[in-house]
Amino acid sequence: MPWEVVIGLEVHVQLATQSKLFCACSTQFGAPPNSNVCAVCSGQPGVLPVLNEQAIVLALKLALATGGTIRRRSRFARKNYFYPDLPKGYQISQYDEPLAEHGAVEIWHEGQLRSVRLTRIHLEEDAGKNIHLATGAASLVDLNRAGVPLIEVVSEPDLRAPAEAAEYMRTLRGIVRALGICDGNLEQGSLRCDANISLRPWGQQALGTKVEIKNINSFRFVQKALEYEIERQSELLARGQAIQQETRQWSAEVGRTEAMRSKEEAHDYRYFPEPDLPPVEIDERLIESLRVALPELPLQRRQRLMEEGGLSDYDATELTRETELTDYYHLAVAAGGSPKRVANWMLTELLSRVDDARDVARAPVAPAGMAELLGLVESGKVSGKLAKDIWAKMWTSGGSALKIATDGDLFQQSDSAALEQAVRAVVEAHADRVAAYRAGKTKLMGWFVGQVMQATEGKANPKLVNTLLQQLLDG
Ligand SMILES: [Zn+2]
Numbered sequence: 316m317p318w319e320v321v322i323g324l325e326v327h328v329q330l331a332t333q334s335k336l337f338c339a340c341s342t343q344f345g346a347p348p349n350s351n352v353c354a355v356c357s358g359q360p361g362v363l364p365v366l367n368e369q370a371i372v373l374a375l376k377l378a379l380a381t382g383g384t385i386r387r388r389s390r391f392a393r394k395n396y397f398y399p400d401l402p403k404g405y406q407i408s409q410y411d412e413p414l415a416e417h418g419a420v421e422i423w424h425e426g427q428l429r430s431v432r433l434t435r436i437h438l439e440e441d442a443g444k445n446i447h448l449a450t451g452a453a454s455l456v457d458l459n460r461a462g463v464p465l466i467e468v469v470s471e472p473d474l475r476a477p478a479e480a481a482e483y484m485r486t487l488r489g490i491v492r493a494l495g496i497c498d499g500n501l502e503q504g505s506l507r508c509d510a511n512i513s514l515r516p517w518g519q520q521a522l523g524t525k526v527e528i529k530n531i532n533s534f535r536f537v538q539k540a541l542e543y544e545i546e547r548q549s550e551l552l553a554r555g556q557a558i559q560q561e562t563r564q565w566s567a568e569v570g571r572t573e574a575m576r577s578k579e580e581a582h583d584y585r586y587f588p589e590p591d592l593p594p595v596e597i598d599e600r601l602i603e604s605l606r607v608a609l610p611e612l613p614l615q616r617r618q619r620l621m622e623e624g625g626l627s628d629y630d631a632t633e634l635t636r637e638t639e640l641t642d643y644y645h646l647a648v649a650a651g652g653s654p655k656r657v658a659n660w661m662l663t664e665l666l667s668r669v670d671d672a673r674d675v676a677r678a679p680v681a682p683a684g685m686a687e688l689l690g691l692v693e694s695g696k697v698s699g700k701l702a703k704d705i706w707a708k709m710w711t712s713g714g715s716a717l718k719i720a721t722d723g724d725l726f727q728q729s730d731s732a733a734l735e736q737a738v739r740a741v742v743e744a745h746a747d748r749v750a751a752y753r754a755g756k757t758k759l760m761g762w763f764v765g766q767v768m769q770a771t772e773g774k775a776n777p778k779l780v781n782t783l784l785q786q787l788l789d790g
Pocket residue numbers: 335338339340351352353354355356357462
């Protein structure tokens with residue numbers, strides 16, 4: 316493709332406060348419509364917003380974790396536009412004096428570390444939600460979400476591919492969850508993004524005309540929407556047509572982006588300073604106390620897993636995507652599991668049984684249980700195949716690996732006298748194959764091993780079976 320793709324993301328992160336940004340209403344998700352609403356967040360005249368300081372603290376954590384510069388003094392502004400779910404007729408946001416600027420998010424993508432610069436992090440309140448009845452008879456407004464605190468994380472146009480944009484969003488989610496400032500629940504809209512994309516000829520410095528894709532709430536959709544846009548824009552450019560600067564939305568049903576509004580009808584927000592709120596003054600001591608209390612972030616955890624556990628890039632990256640996964644790993648290793656075995660078992664047997672890695676914290680088998688099972692495999696008491704059966708039982712009916720193995724007589728047979736009997740029986744029952752093997756068809760070894768395994772219900776130690784068969788057949 317003759318075009319270079321340039322992508323920047325604006326990610327809205329819902330902060331995990333108990334109450335809204337400017338009033339005491341609850342932020343609880345899923346409450347009955349309009350049950351978390353008061354005079355302030357429903358936009359009644361004559362009321363005054365009062366800033367929730369907890370939201371500032373949570374936002375500062377992300378600014379510090381990404382190396383941003385925190386403004387000692389920031390200010391709220393009114394962003395004026397009319398929309399049914401915005402009863403005040405304006406949104407309180409930050410404009411020319413945001414909470415923090417600069418900093419960067421490091422992403423690990425396709426074996427490379429990339430730094431995506433941030434333009435700014437600012438605070439704003441969420442709007443309500445319009446519900447259009449399927450009958451078309453009416454549209455309803457739910458203001459539970461109005462006034463819920465958000466931060467907007469605006470990146471520089473440093474991303475170069477749709478998959479990279481998705482990885483950036485995924486990484487950002489890992490960071491906000493590690494910081495405990497957002498639950499990262501995409502289905503509930505706790506994290507959603509607007510993506511800006513433009514194309515330009517390779518080597519050109521100036522940016523091409525950008526298109527904004529609004530309100531995407533999944534990693535997969537952000538990738539698909541951008542892939543679609545690259546196709547659409549390259550085709551237009553190839554035909555010599557200009558790209559129209561506009562806002563589009565991703566339609567998952569039809570798998571394409573659709574025009575929402577063009578630049579001509581774009582909003583003129585007429586920002587002006589919010590007169591009802593004093594400027595936000597940030598104390599240096601607060602910044603320092605938050606800085607020293609920052610937890611280990613996913614990228615640092617990843618590094619530690621590679622250095623201490625000897626894990627591969629891939630394993631370490633996957634295990635540090637979600638805090639719950641990393642915690643489970645550390646607990647299993649602390650309980651005696653070998654790092655590589657634990658990592659491998661988690662990424663295959665554990666993750667195949669949960670829909671979402673975040674559920675790992677509530678998995679029916681605790682980390683110590685997994686460590687016990689892997690210990691039995693490690694010492695040769697249980698075969699890898701039977702370990703999977705034991706794991707399945709632990710998962711569905713509980714109980715320790717040792718008990719399940721004992722009750723079900725699932726231990727690996729490493730007693731050579733007993734195994735020799737089984738091996739001998741198989742060899743004696745198949746004289747024709749023995750002859751074929753001795754005549755040079757050595758590939759039959761696998762078949763013999765299979766027979767012995769079957770005869771012992773998978774309990775024979777395969778290594779020992781191999782040795783015994785070799786002795787008998789070659790001898
Ligand atoms: Zn309220």
